[in-house]
Amino acid sequence: MNKQHSLQKIIEGALMVSHEPLTLQEIANLFDDNKPSKNEIKQIVDKLNESYKDNAFEIVLVASGYRLQVRPGYDQWLSKLNKQSSTRYSKAFLETLVIIAYKQPVTRGDIEDIRGVSVNPQIIRNMIEFEWIKVVGHKESPGKPELLATTKKFLDYFNLKSLSDLPPPSELNTE
Amino acid sequence: MNKQHSLQKIIEGALMVSHEPLTLQEIANLFDDNKPSKNEIKQIVDKLNESYKDNAFEIVLVASGYRLQVRPGYDQWLSKLNKQSSTRYSKAFLETLVIIAYKQPVTRGDIEDIRGVSVNPQIIRNMIEFEWIKVVGHKESPGKPELLATTKKFLDYFNLKSLSDLPPPSELNTE
Amino acid sequence: MFENNFDITLNGKEITDIPEDLFIPPDALRVILEQFEGPLDLLLYLIKKQNIDIIDIPILPITTQYVNYINMMQQMQFELASDYLVMAATLAEIKSKMLVPNDIEDEEEEDPRANLIKRLMEYQKYKDLSEKLDVIPRRNRDTFVISGIMTNFNKTDNLPKLKLDQLEAAFQDVLKRAEIYASHTIESETLSVRERMSSILININKNGTIKFTECFTYSEGRMGAIVTFLAILEMVKESLIDIIQNEDFSIIYLQTKTS
Numbered sequence: 001m002n003k004q005h006s007l008q009k010i011i012e013g014a015l016m017v018s019h020e021p022l023t024l025q026e027i028a029n030l031f032d033d034n035k036p037s038k039n040e041i042k043q044i045v046d047k048l049n050e051s052y053k054d055n056a057f058e059i060v061l062v063a064s065g066y067r068l069q070v071r072p073g074y075d076q077w078l079s080k081l082n083k084q085s086s087t088r089y090s091k092a093f094l095e096t097l098v099i100i101a102y103k104q105p106v107t108r109g110d111i112e113d114i115r116g117v118s119v120n121p122q123i124i125r126n127m128i129e130f131e132w133i134k135v136v137g138h139k140e141s142p143g144k145p146e147l148l149a150t151t152k153k154f155l156d157y158f159n160l161k162s163l164s165d166l167p168p169p170s171e172l173n174t175e
Numbered sequence: 176m177n178k179q180h181s182l183q184k185i186i187e188g189a190l191m192v193s194h195e196p197l198t199l200q201e202i203a204n205l206f207d208d209n210k211p212s213k214n215e216i217k218q219i220v221d222k223l224n225e226s227y228k229d230n231a232f233e234i235v236l237v238a239s240g241y242r243l244q245v246r247p248g249y250d251q252w253l254s255k256l257n258k259q260s261s262t263r264y265s266k267a268f269l270e271t272l273v274i275i276a277y278k279q280p281v282t283r284g285d286i287e288d289i290r291g292v293s294v295n296p297q298i299i300r301n302m303i304e305f306e307w308i309k310v311v312g313h314k315e316s317p318g319k320p321e322l323l324a325t326t327k328k329f330l331d332y333f334n335l336k337s338l339s340d341l342p343p344p345s346e347l348n349t350e
Numbered sequence: 351m352f353e354n355n356f357d358i359t360l361n362g363k364e365i366t367d368i369p370e371d372l373f374i375p376p377d378a379l380r381v382i383l384e385q386f387e388g389p390l391d392l393l394l395y396l397i398k399k400q401n402i403d404i405i406d407i408p409i410l411p412i413t414t415q416y417v418n419y420i421n422m423m424q425q426m427q428f429e430l431a432s433d434y435l436v437m438a439a440t441l442a443e444i445k446s447k448m449l450v451p452n453d454i455e456d457e458e459e460e461d462p463r464a465n466l467i468k469r470l471m472e473y474q475k476y477k478d479l480s481e482k483l484d485v486i487p488r489r490n491r492d493t494f495v496i497s498g499i500m501t502n503f504n505k506t507d508n509l510p511k512l513k514l515d516q517l518e519a520a521f522q523d524v525l526k527r528a529e530i531y532a533s534h535t536i537e538s539e540t541l542s543v544r545e546r547m548s549s550i551l552i553n554i555n556k557n558g559t560i561k562f563t564e565c566f567t568y569s570e571g572r573m574g575a576i577v578t579f580l581a582i583l584e585m586v587k588e589s590l591i592d593i594i595q596n597e598d599f600s601i602i603y604l605q606t607k608t609s
Contacts, residue, residue, distance in 0.1 A: 013231035056188035068496040070188040094480035117388030167482040192494035269520030311551040315607035324548035338545040
């Protein structure tokens with residue numbers, strides 16, 4: 001087994017067992033000596049992906065790094081596995097989430113102003129627990145309300161590399 | 176894509192994403208119609224394994240079914256992965272754990288009712304992976320939710336002989 | 351589907367005067383109302399229903415409609431968020447401003463609707479975005495992340511240390527928040543009942559069906575038997591297991607609940 005070969009397999013194994021996406025740096029850190037360069041790793045990831053062209057899975061780059069996932073289009077069969085707790089979110093949840101995503105950093109008050117109803121504290125708690133949003137600071141106004149922003153995990157969940165990959169708002173007037 | 180091909184890919188995808196080993200029956204059940212025979216599935220698994228001969232992973236048959244795992248010999252590199260990033264457990268983790276310990280057997284829904292927020296599936300996965308909890312059955316209610324309970328390992332970890340050695344909640348209230 | 355003849359009674363009173371521009375039967379209305387995310391959502395619905403441009407909402411009919419809906423909600427004892435009433439007041443204020451001729455002012459005064467229109471457009475924008483976000487591929491619905499298993503790898507070694515008192519503290523938090531045990535405290539006995547429930551369930555899962563008598567261990571004495579019996583009763587109550595006896599005095603079996 002030559003060096004390149006085993007490097008490739010180690011990276012493959014790492015992507016396979018990791019619970020979280022791996023950055024190039026994290027992949028490099030798996031090696032104590034003979035650390036591969038980031039460029040080298042990138043090439044190996046490309047090579048791996050090419051070798052997967054007949055497989056049901058692929059390596060994708062999301063906000064917090066590379067991750068191995070099943071290609072889209074298999075949900076019909078695979079959704080029966082792992083009995084995920086519901087992946088449907090309420091309108092209130094989604095609306096609150098997009099306001100945080102697009103207007104961040106925002107306070108609860110900002111969200112309430114836009115939605116015209118008070119924010120359900122449970123929704124915010126849920127999002128914080130999922131690590132989709134976090135408190136990034138406090139606004140210098142009465143009560144010093146918390147400023148909320150989305151995290152990389154949020155982007156990872158929606159297969160996005162950065163906030164700029166979010167769907168653009170449509171122009172209301174032209175519609 | 177011929178039938179055989181897509182069947183193979185679906186089975187590959189299923190083995191990749193399933194958290195638990197899959198029996199031949201469970202694999203067959205992924206398909207609504209044109210269910211493959213157990214023999215057919217066995218042959219596909221063999222074919223897949225053959226195609227993995229240059230990969231870091233393989234399909235193995237364990238007590239409860241087929242599962243995809245990284246071949247032995249990679250721990251030197253991969254043991255660095257999946258470490259809890261912090262040296263402390265999140266509040267969500269601890270609260271979920273105590274609810275399972277005191278109210279077992281419980282469903283995720285029960286935990287959600289008590290904590291008032293949805294359960295992060297990753298937390299449950301982690302606990303199952305630590306072998307602190309396990310699925311002891313399914314509740315006969317819509318969706319057949321899994322019933323979770325703590326294990327001997329959990330007790331061992333806390334040097335408890337049995338669950339009744341856990342601090343009684345009544346004492347907690349007076350503290 | 352517009353019906354002219356309503357025959358609806360609510361709280362014993364017959365409802366006869368349904369607002370004319372309310373084209374939804376009240377029984378369906380309740381279902382619809384529950385879907386509104388707030389006053390802005392309701393307003394947008396009314397506007398859309400009439401094919402009006404947000405930029406140029408006819409404040410009079412919209413206000414009338416809105417107020418009618420609010421009244422309906424109250425008549426149906428629908429739990430009404432105060433936000434809805436605030437909006438009703440806002441609409442009324444705009445209406446009155448629109449009715450008062452503004453020839454007193456020289457310079458052109460701002461359209462009283464301007465602020466509301468801005469809010470509606472802003473909300474509409476995020477409403478659309480939330481629908482867009484809902485359809486982009488997400489984990490466990492559209493994409494499935496692979497997470498393989500490593501063998502010969504003791505993950506437990508990497509676990510951060512956890513002490514029992516941390517667990518206690520966590521439990522205290524849970525108690526404080528939920529107050530589930532506010533009225534009754536769990537005694538250690540109940541605990542062992544729950545533990546016994548788990549162990550019997552594991553046994554049933556492993557063997558499919560087990561004999562009732564197999565659940566008991568004589569060495570545990572009377573206390574153990576009581577705990578086991580309570581555990582079985584509790585599992586029946588919680589619909590976790592079925593108890594089966596084919597004829598009187600024959601062997602009693604426990605098995606997983608079948609529907």
